[in-house]
Amino acid sequence: MWPSRRGRSDSSGAGATNGASSIFGAPLDVAIRRRGSSQQQQPAEVPDIVRQICEHLSKAGLATEGLFRVNGNNRMANQIRRLFDEHSVVDFSDIHDVHSIASVLKQYIRELPDGIVDSEATLQFVQAAEAAAGDPNRLCRDYAELIDRLPEPNRKLLKYLTEFLRRVADRDAENKMSPLNLGICFGPNVFRCGDTVQSLKVQSMANKIMSDLIAHYSDVFEPAPQAKLPRMVTVKECSGSGGAGNSPSLRRLSAGSTGGGGGGGHSMTNNNSSHSSSSESAAVALRSGGPQPKPRNSLQPTLSASTPASASAGAAGGASMVSSSRVSLVDDEPSSYSESPRFPQQQQQQQLAAQQQQQLGLLQQPGGSLSRAIRAAVASHLFGAAADEDADDDGDEDDDDVEELPRDGGSSGGGGGPDEEEESERTLTPKATPSPAVPRLDLSQLTAGGPAAAATGTGASASSAGAPGASGSTSVEARRSVYDNVGSLQRPASAGKSAWVIGSLFFISSRSCS
Amino acid sequence: MSKSVSKSVKPIKIVVIGSGGVGKSALTLQFSKSKFFLDYDPTIEDSFSKSCYIDNEMARLDILDTAGQEEFTSMREQYMRLGQAFLVVFSVTDRKGFEEVDSLIQLIYRVKDREAFPIMVAGNKIDLQNDRCIDQSLAQELVQRHQEFNPYCAYIETSAKTRLNVDLVFHDLVRLLRLYNAKGGSKQAKKSKCSLL
Numbered sequence: 001m002w003p004s005r006r007g008r009s010d011s012s013g014a015g016a017t018n019g020a021s022s023i024f025g026a027p028l029d030v031a032i033r034r035r036g037s038s039q040q041q042q043p044a045e046v047p048d049i050v051r052q053i054c055e056h057l058s059k060a061g062l063a064t065e066g067l068f069r070v071n072g073n074n075r076m077a078n079q080i081r082r083l084f085d086e087h088s089v090v091d092f093s094d095i096h097d098v099h100s101i102a103s104v105l106k107q108y109i110r111e112l113p114d115g116i117v118d119s120e121a122t123l124q125f126v127q128a129a130e131a132a133a134g135d136p137n138r139l140c141r142d143y144a145e146l147i148d149r150l151p152e153p154n155r156k157l158l159k160y161l162t163e164f165l166r167r168v169a170d171r172d173a174e175n176k177m178s179p180l181n182l183g184i185c186f187g188p189n190v191f192r193c194g195d196t197v198q199s200l201k202v203q204s205m206a207n208k209i210m211s212d213l214i215a216h217y218s219d220v221f222e223p224a225p226q227a228k229l230p231r232m233v234t235v236k237e238c239s240g241s242g243g244a245g246n247s248p249s250l251r252r253l254s255a256g257s258t259g260g261g262g263g264g265g266h267s268m269t270n271n272n273s274s275h276s277s278s279s280e281s282a283a284v285a286l287r288s289g290g291p292q293p294k295p296r297n298s299l300q301p302t303l304s305a306s307t308p309a310s311a312s313a314g315a316a317g318g319a320s321m322v323s324s325s326r327v328s329l330v331d332d333e334p335s336s337y338s339e340s341p342r343f344p345q346q347q348q349q350q351q352l353a354a355q356q357q358q359q360l361g362l363l364q365q366p367g368g369s370l371s372r373a374i375r376a377a378v379a380s381h382l383f384g385a386a387a388d389e390d391a392d393d394d395g396d397e398d399d400d401d402v403e404e405l406p407r408d409g410g411s412s413g414g415g416g417g418p419d420e421e422e423e424s425e426r427t428l429t430p431k432a433t434p435s436p437a438v439p440r441l442d443l444s445q446l447t448a449g450g451p452a453a454a455a456t457g458t459g460a461s462a463s464s465a466g467a468p469g470a471s472g473s474t475s476v477e478a479r480r481s482v483y484d485n486v487g488s489l490q491r492p493a494s495a496g497k498s499a500w501v502i503g504s505l506f507f508i509s510s511r512s513c514s
Numbered sequence: 515m516s517k518s519v520s521k522s523v524k525p526i527k528i529v530v531i532g533s534g535g536v537g538k539s540a541l542t543l544q545f546s547k548s549k550f551f552l553d554y555d556p557t558i559e560d561s562f563s564k565s566c567y568i569d570n571e572m573a574r575l576d577i578l579d580t581a582g583q584e585e586f587t588s589m590r591e592q593y594m595r596l597g598q599a600f601l602v603v604f605s606v607t608d609r610k611g612f613e614e615v616d617s618l619i620q621l622i623y624r625v626k627d628r629e630a631f632p633i634m635v636a637g638n639k640i641d642l643q644n645d646r647c648i649d650q651s652l653a654q655e656l657v658q659r660h661q662e663f664n665p666y667c668a669y670i671e672t673s674a675k676t677r678l679n680v681d682l683v684f685h686d687l688v689r690l691l692r693l694y695n696a697k698g699g700s701k702q703a704k705k706s707k708c709s710l711l
Binding site: 069070071072073074097099103106107110176177180181184185187188195197200203207282 | 554586611
């Protein structure tokens with residue numbers, strides 16, 4: 001393999017070789033503490049180099065055609081890099097080539113050890129983008145959730161950069177750099193997509209995500225004040241009613257936090273009266289703006305999903321999440337599934353599927369995270385069928401278990417609010433059930449990712465609350481049956497491999513004996 | 515006849531490279547679709563196919579239009595390995611793009627492990643005479659330096675906007691490739707031949 005160009009420019013770049021003194025390639029949290037000696041008190045919001053370049057380009061470069069698209073002069077860029085390594089404040093007055101300066105900014109971001117958004121978070125962004133394709137509201141909300149979960153320096157840098165790019169894009173009549181163009185130029189720098197073949201697809205999604213972030217900057221980074229509600233509460237927007245403020249039920253749900261009707265009045269869907277008219281009203285969701293970093297590993301990889309619960313799957317982990325996913329499961333989007341099969345039993349199947357999916361994932365030693373996500377989707381698609389049959393056998397027993405789970409999570413995570421919410425739901429759910437028969441999860445009605453995504457949303461909570469005993473037997477059964485299905489793909493390879501290993505061991509041992 | 519058809523049907527893989535915003539896509543689209551697109555979208559990777567008669571011989575061109583931005587250089591060597599002929603584009607209004615031409619040609623030699631390879635250098639945007647900063651002589655000089663050891667290298671000035679020399683630049687590249695193949699260049703010009711055999 002030839003050394004990549006980037007690698008060469010690294011080594012030729014001044015000071016890049018001695019990483020200790022170079023700004024380039026230094027971790028972000030080191031970079032923000034590295035300031036001029038005069039202002040040592042506290043870390044900067046963003047690295048000085050980013051701020052200086054953005055401020056200079058704001059003054060001198062916004063009207064330049066092809067800013068960030070046209071490559072800078074390599075030599076000039078190296079010179080600027082050297083200036084930044086040697087001086088804390090760089091005077092751009094005799095550097096007239098804005099493209100080279102822009103190049104240095106891109107190089108700096110590209111050379112951050114983990115990028116602004118590391119590879120793990122990039123995958124989550126891509127999954128969120130795939131899941132929420134075509135729904136800008138949800139997209140912004142999901143992006144905001146994921147951005148909230150980034151480490152603080154990264155989040156601030158991303159916000160700063162996107163805000164700057166937003167200003168570049170505002171003048172695209174002059175500089176021809178629309179959000180789309182900027183997204184293509186910055187996607188590979190901001191996101192880390194790996195170097196595999198699959199990463200090409202991830203890369204193009206990452207570019208699109210970057211474009212979205214720039215285009216919807218204010219929606220993603222500066223949401224309206226309504227953002228003080230619990231993390232994700234599905235509400236319906238009543239067409240026509242304006243400025244009604246909060247409905248009592250909404251206020252009850254938000255449990256003391258302040259809320260404001262941003263775009264017209266909202267009424268909760270979490271009661272039966274609005275449920276009936278839900279087909280006309282568009283579902284929107286509010287999210288809380290307060291940064292509440294959650295453990296990242298609580299999010300399982302999901303593929304494209306169409307069920308409402310996947311909206312929360314993109315941001316699973318908290319107790320309020322669990323309950324809000326239930327809200328949307330019961331109430332939301334009934335038009336596409338008019339038979340309304342979304343009831344606790346179904347959810348329980350999905351939880352089962354999620355658990356088993358996790359177990360399967362452990363069993364099979366996933367290779368790359370992408371392939372793991374794909375495998376998980378395939379597995380849970382099959383699981384859906386398997387869990388479905390199980391639910392028929394001992395549906396009643398498991399029903400209780402499922403009721404246990406979210407309640408558990410709700411009391412441990414949230415204050416008084418989530419409990420109340422649970423209450424209203426539990427009273428609601430049986431009423432909405434049209435028939436006592438256990439509804440079956442009809443795979444044909446769901447797209448491939450549907451059950452997987454829905455399942456992971458609740459799956460995380462299932463594992464955190466401790467696996468219920470009763471579902472243990474079904475999980476084994478389901479796993480077995482899924483293994484029969486998946487096995488046609490997986491087993492021959494692994495069986496062959498183990499046979500090969502045993503064979504070679506035999507060979508070695510026989511050789512050593514003789 | 516049947517023989518010549520089956521021979522000509524084999525596509526020729528042409529890779530278009532060059533700095534960002536110099537008009538690689540404009541050139542490719544003008545050639546393959548006979549249109550000048552005013553879009554300013556940076557390309558990540560596009561491919562086009564076009565069949566035409568060049569010197570009374572059928573040629574099917576698979577043209578790979580690539581990204582000029584340095585962010586995408588990781589893909590560069592992959593498609594360079596696949597290319598049979600290269601169109602290196604720069605803009606006569608952009609000095610930096612021109613400065614990249616030489617390093618790109620060097621990279622082709624390295625990736626292909628050859629000292630000679632069919633490479634066409636195109637000086638694009640010559641309709642913008644007022645903004646021109648790269649003289650024809652400057653570009654000729656560069657190409658002549660390469661021609662000393664790579665006879666399959668040439669320079670043509672183009673304008674994707676006015677369609678000046680657009681067909682010529684692709685056709686001449688195919689001619690260079692044919693010449694190269696006829697001379698057995700692909701076998702002879704290997705840089706490091708194994709001396710043991």
